[in-house]
Each structure stands twice: as C-alpha cells, then as structure tokens.
Amino acid sequence: MRQEHSGHDPHSGHGGHSAPMLFSDVNLDPEVAGRGLSEHIAAQGTRAEELRAAAAGMPSVFDKANADDLLVTAEQTRPDQSEFGDENAAAYRNAVLKLVEDGTYREIVLIHADMSHNMHGSMGPVGVLRFLAWHRRYLMAFDEALKEADRALRPAAATPVSIPYWRWVDPFPAWLADFLPARHPQTGDPLPARKLAPPSSKPTAADILTIIEGFEQQLPGQDVDGYTRFTWGLEGNGRRPDGSRLPAHNQVHAWVGGIMNNTMFSPADPVFWLLHAEVDRLWHLWQLRHPDLHPALTGADRIMDPWPESYDDVSSIGALGYDYASVEP
Ligand SMILES: [Cu+2]
Secondary structure (H helix, E strand, C coil): CHHHCCCCCCCCCCCCCCCCCEHHHCCCCHHHHHHHHHHHHHHHHHHHHHHHHHHCCCCCCCCHHHHHHCCCCCCEEECEHHHCHHHHHHHHHHHHHHHHHCCHHHHHHHHHHCHHHCCCHHHCHHHHHHHHHHHHHHHHHHHHHHHHHHHHHCCCCCCCCCCCECCCCCCCCHHHCCCCCCECCCCCCECCCCCCCCHHHCCCHHHHHHHHHCHHHCCCCCCCCHHHHHHHHHHCCCECCCCCECCCHHHHHHHHCHHHHECCCHHHCCCHHHHHHHHHHHHHHHHHHCCCCCCCCCHHHHECCCCCCEHHHHCCHHHHCEEECCCCC
16 A cells, blocks of 8 residues: 555655654755646546545445444544643643553654655655645544553543643643653654744744635645645745745744654654644644645545545544634634
8 A cells, every 4th residue: 555655755855864854854845846746636636536426435444343443532622732731731641651651652653753654745745635634643543542541540530631732822831841751762762852942933823824814825836726735834834925934833843843853753752742733723723614625635645554544534523523622723
C-alpha cells in the first residue's frame, strides 16, 4: 500500500541522512510546490469523482464485525487546555507517564517517525493533501491509548481524560512546563529542553482569521482547489496579506523548539497532541463553513496507513464521535 503513493520520495530533499528534518527549515516555494499540486489535482480530479461514486456502494471499514481492529472512540468533547483544571492536568500527565513506562508512548512516536506514511507538505503534493486527515487519525490513536491508561489509573473517574487543544495565541500550557518524560525513541537520550521563542513568532488572532477566512488568497496564481489553499496555510506554508510568512502549525512546532522542532520525533513532547488538536479543531471549524471541500486523494493515498481507515472515514468528527468545546477561531 505504501509504495503505491504517488511516486514522491519522502526522504529526498532533506539535506542528507545525518541532518534531522526540522520544522523551522520547511520553506516550500509556492510556485514550485503549487505547480506540483495543480498537476497532481489535474491528474486525480476525474478519478476522485469516480472513486467517491464507487465508494458510496461499498461496505464501510466501520463494519462492526471488524470493530476490534478499527478505531473505537468514546463520545467526548475535547476541552481548551486553559480550562483543563488541575485534576485533568494531573490525569493527563500520569497517563502519559504510564504510557512512557510501559513502552506504548515510544511505539506511538515511532509511527510518526515513519515518513513512508507521507503526511507532511515537505514530502510533496500527496503529503500536503494527507496532512490533516492523517494527523486526525493519529490523534485518535493516541487518545485511545491515553484513555486506556487513565482508566487503569483512575477506575472510578466518571469520564476518562481526553486530549485538550491549545489555542496558539495563548501562552505555552503552564501545566506541561518542564514535563518531558519520554526519551528520544532512537537514541534513548533525555529530550532537549524546549526553547519557547519570543511570542512574536507565533500566530496572532489576525493570523488565525487569515488561515480560516483568507484561505483563498493562498497559492495565488496556482490552479488548485480550496481545500489545497486552506491546508497550505494551516500547515504553515502560507503568506500574510503583506507577503510575509503566515505562522501556523510548522511555526508553532519551531516556536516550542527542542524535540518539537524535529519533524520525525516531535510527538515525544506531550504538547504535540495539544498543538495538533488545535490544527484538527481549526480544520473542523473550517469544514463547518465549507462542507464540500475535500482533498484530491485517490487509491492508496486515501488510506490513512498504518490504520485501515480512509479519508472518508475520518473527514467528519461528528461521525467519529467527538467534538470541541469551542468552534470559534
Ligand atoms: Cu506530523
């Protein structure tokens, strides 16, 4: 399945094998990448329509007979981390500690380190188009592990803890300060300290509105669809109206620094899940405004490997059984 992704080598263009891939180094040329995207979309367009039509009559992977292997999510609302409360904060930290100790955390990080999943824009057009759906599925995998650990630690709790979201305009979540319990999954070394750069390099409230409402201004002059323009900005490749870099997901990774700036191993920092819950929330609230805009993914590119679900299975959080405490930008 993996080798069928549309022919882009995810390991090319990252400056050799020894240098780590860093979010702060991602600098996609809108002309070059935009042309690659428009060619990809032109090639997939008709097939995507055919695929959707054919998929309408196919049994869903949510077929209950296979439910054990597939994603199962408790009904839940993901809260704002600033309203998490001491009890939830402690439950989150303790569940992460348990997952670190039993080795589960490392295994989950290693899924993200496998770049053959082709899920970042730095990997080419298919990576641009898989970024949001793949990370939605990835968050669900972690959320399930988190809940299982929490249930074991707090069997009497009414509801298990879930991943909160971190609005990027807010300061770094204080309840995760100095909490870096995992080791580097490859070297076994303790993780480097976070940097927490000056707030000016994080997105502002105006930037968030540009991402959500000004998405059509991204990739100007390129023959690409609305979904592509939106995810281009949200991942961190966009431009502000004045032409400067529009900070978003990539830049918040770099802003936190330490292992969070490392494209492969960033989930080793427990704040990764909060940053990506915000990515997921912003996608969701944009989807509420633009329910008809979807990525031009076909065939195996549509499967969110290593899981069996396709884009269609994860495109609606309502169907997946969770929501967010707020859908305000
Ligand atoms: Cu990622």
